[in-house]
Amino acid sequence: MVVPYADAAYYRHRPSIAVPPPGSRGGAIALDGRFAFHPRLAPLLPLYRAGQLAVVQMDTPAGSTQSHLEAQEAVDALLGRVQRAAGAALGDVTIVESGHWDDHADQGGTDGRFASRLDALATTLSGMIAERGDRWRDTVIVTMTEFGRSLAENDRGGTDHAPGSVMLIMGGEVDGGRIYANTITSHAAVLSEFTPWPC
Numbered sequence: 001m002v003v004p005y006a007d008a009a010y011y012r013h014r015p016s017i018a019v020p021p022p023g024s025r026g027g028a029i030a031l032d033g034r035f036a037f038h039p040r041l042a043p044l045l046p047l048y049r050a051g052q053l054a055v056v057q058m059d060t061p062a063g064s065t066q067s068h069l070e071a072q073e074a075v076d077a078l079l080g081r082v083q084r085a086a087g088a089a090l091g092d093v094t095i096v097e098s099g100h101w102d103d104h105a106d107q108g109g110t111d112g113r114f115a116s117r118l119d120a121l122a123t124t125l126s127g128m129i130a131e132r133g134d135r136w137r138d139t140v141i142v143t144m145t146e147f148g149r150s151l152a153e154n155d156r157g158g159t160d161h162a163p164g165s166v167m168l169i170m171g172g173e174v175d176g177g178r179i180y181a182n183t184i185t186s187h188a189a190v191l192s193e194f195t196p197w198p199c
Contacts, residue, residue, distance in 0.1 A: 001118065002055050002166045002179075003028040003036045013152040017109045017159075026110040031055070035179050039110060040118035043126045044168070051177035053170045056184055059163040060148045066161055068102075071146035078188055085195040091138075098124075101145070105156035129170065137172035140194045144187055 004010045005021040005028055019038055020027040028036030029045055035055065037045060047053040060071070083093045098121065107114040125141065132139045148165030167190060169176070184190055 001038055001041065001168075002031075002057070003038060004034060005030070005036050006034040009151065014109075014159075015153070016157055017107055017112075017153050019109050032179055035181070038115070038118055040115050041122050043122040044170075047129070047170060048177055052172060052174055053168060054174055054176040055179045056167040056169060056190055057179065057181040058165065058167065058184055058186065058190075060144075060146055060165045060187070068146075075144070075146045078191070081188075082191050082195060102147070103158060104154060104160055105158040107158040125168075125170070140169065140171035140174065142170075142191065142194075143168040 003019045003021075005019075011018050019036075022028050022030040022036050026039060029039055029042060030036045031048060037048075044053060048055075079095055083095075087093045101117060103113065106112065109115075121143075125143075128141060129136065144167050145165055147161045148163050149159040150162040151164070152159075154160055167187065169190065
């Protein structure tokens with residue numbers, strides 16, 4: 001989703017599935033001097049440039065576990081706290097799940113299975129944003145996952161579970177147009193920014 005194109009290790013460890021750097025054919029879309037969007041996230045670029053989308057780099061709530069059950073329990077517990085905290089004081093909290101991301105082979109780079117999922121994600125998010133209309137200033141949309149992905153590709157042309165991941169934070173009042181890399185310690189810390197007390 002978010003390509004660390006300035007880091008040579010990214011291209012060294014993902015020789016067949018790395019997204020080319022900005023300026024290359026089919027290359028990523030530069031966000032700053034270090035990171036770029038996968039080209040399939042182009043529909044979200046205007047939101048980033050308007051300062052209404054932030055990218056947060058961090059470890060996933062699953063921590064070191066490799067168990068899907070434990071990881072999902074950690075996410076569910078966190079989202080339950082958000083619903084109780086935000087719903088009681090701020091209004092509606094809606095959780096939407098998107099499946100079929102957990103593959104470990106033939107993921108592709110600019111094109112392929114993962115790129116197709118990003119198409120669907122960008123289209124869905126753009127539609128949700130358009131539907132909010134005048135309520136966009138009072139809306140926050142957060143994407144998160146229970147597992148991140150390994151830096152190194154595996155021998156099947158994919159990646160495996162690892163803690164590192166990103167969140168996309170979107171909203172009319174979000175302090176966006178920025179990449180928060182290694183500055184925020186947890187998903188709960190991010191979500192607490194939008195609730196009346198810590199999650």
